[in-house]
Amino acid sequence: MSDEHGGVSDANEKAAVRTWRAWRTVHEMVQDRGYELAESEVKISLETFKQTYCNIDGSVLRAKLKFSARPTQAMIKKFTPPATAANPDPKADIGTIWVEFLDDDSLGAEQMRKFGKFCAQANHATGILVSHVPVSASAKKEIAKFAQWTSIEWFLEEDLLINITHHELVPRHVVLSREEKAALLKRYRLKETQLPRILQKDPVAKYFGMKRGQVVKIIRTSETAGRYASYRLCV
Incomplete structure (x- = not known):
C-alpha cells in the first residue's frame, strides 16, 4: 500500500514541477509581450506554486491556473496607430490578455468554444489556452470564429517547459x-x-x-x- 501511495506521490510531484515550469514560462511570455506583471508572479518559486495551486496530496489544481494582465503604457503607445484626419483619436491594437490552463483531459470544439466565448464576453483582446493534451482539429476551427472579437492562442504545456527565447x-x-x-x-x-x-x-x-x-x-x-x-x- 505504501508503495502505491509513494508512486502516486512521485507522479504528483513530477506533474507539479512540469506545470510550474510551464506556469513560469507563460508568465515570462506575457511579460515579454509588454503586459504588466509583478516580478513575484513571474518568478514564483516551486514551493509557493505548490502551496497556492496544489492539493494536499500534491496534485495540481489546474482549475486555479488562470490570470489576466493589462498592457503597459509603453505597449499601448507602441501599438496605437498615429492619429489621422479620418481617425483623430485612434485606439490601441491591443488590450487585456487572459491566460487559462485547461483542466479537462481533452480539448475539443466544446472547450475551445467555451473559452472563446468567455474571452469575447469579458472583452479580453487576447486569450491564451494552455492544455496538457493535444488540441483536436475541430477545436482549431473554433479559433477563427472568434477572430473579430478576440485573438485566441493555444499552447501545449509540454512546449512551455522551457522558455525558447x-x-x-x-x-x-x-x-x-x-x-x-x-x-x-x-x-x-x-x-x-x-x-x-x-x-x-x-x-x-x-x-x-x-x-x-x-x-x-x-x-x-x-x-x-x-x-x-x-x-x-x-x-
Missing part, C-alpha cells in the same frame, strides 16, 4: 509597431513582400503572439560585425 542560440526578437514597420520599408524602399518571412507557427513568433503582416526585428551578435539586425515578415 532564453536559449543561447536564439537571438533577440523585437516586434515592430505599425509606424516602425512603415519607417523600415520607407528607409530601404521596400515592399513588405520583399522581406524574408517568418511563419506565424514558428515557436518564437508564437511566443510573441505575432499576427500576419507584422514585422520582427532580429538582433544577432557577430564576432566580426558586432551587433546587426535583420527583419522578417510574419506570414
Whole structure:
C-alpha cells in the first residue's frame, strides 16, 4: 500500500514541477509581450506554486491556473496607430490578455468554444489556452470564429517547459509597431513582400503572439560585425 501511495506521490510531484515550469514560462511570455506583471508572479518559486495551486496530496489544481494582465503604457503607445484626419483619436491594437490552463483531459470544439466565448464576453483582446493534451482539429476551427472579437492562442504545456527565447542560440526578437514597420520599408524602399518571412507557427513568433503582416526585428551578435539586425515578415 505504501508503495502505491509513494508512486502516486512521485507522479504528483513530477506533474507539479512540469506545470510550474510551464506556469513560469507563460508568465515570462506575457511579460515579454509588454503586459504588466509583478516580478513575484513571474518568478514564483516551486514551493509557493505548490502551496497556492496544489492539493494536499500534491496534485495540481489546474482549475486555479488562470490570470489576466493589462498592457503597459509603453505597449499601448507602441501599438496605437498615429492619429489621422479620418481617425483623430485612434485606439490601441491591443488590450487585456487572459491566460487559462485547461483542466479537462481533452480539448475539443466544446472547450475551445467555451473559452472563446468567455474571452469575447469579458472583452479580453487576447486569450491564451494552455492544455496538457493535444488540441483536436475541430477545436482549431473554433479559433477563427472568434477572430473579430478576440485573438485566441493555444499552447501545449509540454512546449512551455522551457522558455525558447532564453536559449543561447536564439537571438533577440523585437516586434515592430505599425509606424516602425512603415519607417523600415520607407528607409530601404521596400515592399513588405520583399522581406524574408517568418511563419506565424514558428515557436518564437508564437511566443510573441505575432499576427500576419507584422514585422520582427532580429538582433544577432557577430564576432566580426558586432551587433546587426535583420527583419522578417510574419506570414
